Amino acid sequence: MISAVAEEGYATATVAHVVARARVSRKAFYDHFSGLESCFLTALDAAQQVIAKELTGAPRDPSAADPSLAVLRGGLRAYLALCAREPEYARCIFIELPAAGPRAVRGRDRGHRMVADLLRRWRERAAARHPEWRPVPDECHLAAVGAVAELVTAHVARGETERLPALHGVMTGIVLRVLDAPIPD
Template sequence: MITVTTAARQPQAARTATGPGDVGTFRQRLLDGLVASIAADGYRNTTVADIVRRARTSRRTFYEHFASKEACFIALLTDANAELVRHISTSVDPTAAWAVQVRQAIEAWIHSAESAPAITLSWIRDVPSLGAAARDLHRDTMEAFITMVQTLCDTDEWHAIGVGPVPRQLAVMLLGGLRELFASTVEDGGRMTDITEVAVQASIALLGPRTYVPAPP
């Protein structure tokens, strides 16, 4: 899933810390260091030394928080996905017309992904090399997004058009299709904003009122 954490894009001074020994602050500094290094050199060329240099901390501190560069990367993307789910959820007005809600969700997702292209590309190119960790990350990410879609579509506006609980399989089709559309666009050097309308209309078609055709006997 193509995402980027809002917290990682904020200057360190913009976040609140309880003191120099605050564990969360050091962890976030290391994640910020990884973000900066990916933007400058790419994930594959990034080393632990690069991360700690940009975080202005030590290797010892790094290994107190993460077992490896890969573990740090997984933590970054896990936090990023949680932030994206929050961002999309809060960008949708549950009282708006249902089609407007779909547009709000898609635009929020695209804006978040385009705000940090290096991380977006790293999701596409580097995550598959992580093996089992990547599979776990994708599974957890998909579960979070499925829950988000089902929650966003479980409101009076959606019930009024006859849309009940969104089936899990339908949510998987929607999210998988959007993910591949976004990934292929970025890989081909395109802008995600250029495929906003396609993504919105496809999502409306999948989630909106449906006429089911009976299966042949």
């Protein structure tokens, strides 16, 4: 499904495209899915689970002096590397997803809120170490996710997914600014 949508676009992908790539029969496809939308939503769900695992299991960035910053940088680095390793998924999530309709958009929004919650928890733990950090409105966490998503979308749309890992420093700075956390020198 991901390969078909990445190549054909969601609007023009067909069950025939999917079954040809998967080397299964139409019957086998319909034994598992009610149609393209359910197959696409299942694939997106799986992608969100992988993203969550990458973010929460990312190694800390050893170049960061502050342990809190090491966690944030490590997570962003892992996420950008994942997008670069999986350009078809990146294309589906960042470019094709809206064409799949409201259920897909709601699924993407759930994923964004999940990551925003991870950022909120990260910031709460970091602020406990840094009492000088002022509280931020909860919406800032979702805004930080949106900022990262917008930059990733721009690179994916230009076919520059492989360049994403090099942006981890820029993206770390953006997230820190949105979350009103000091940017280290």
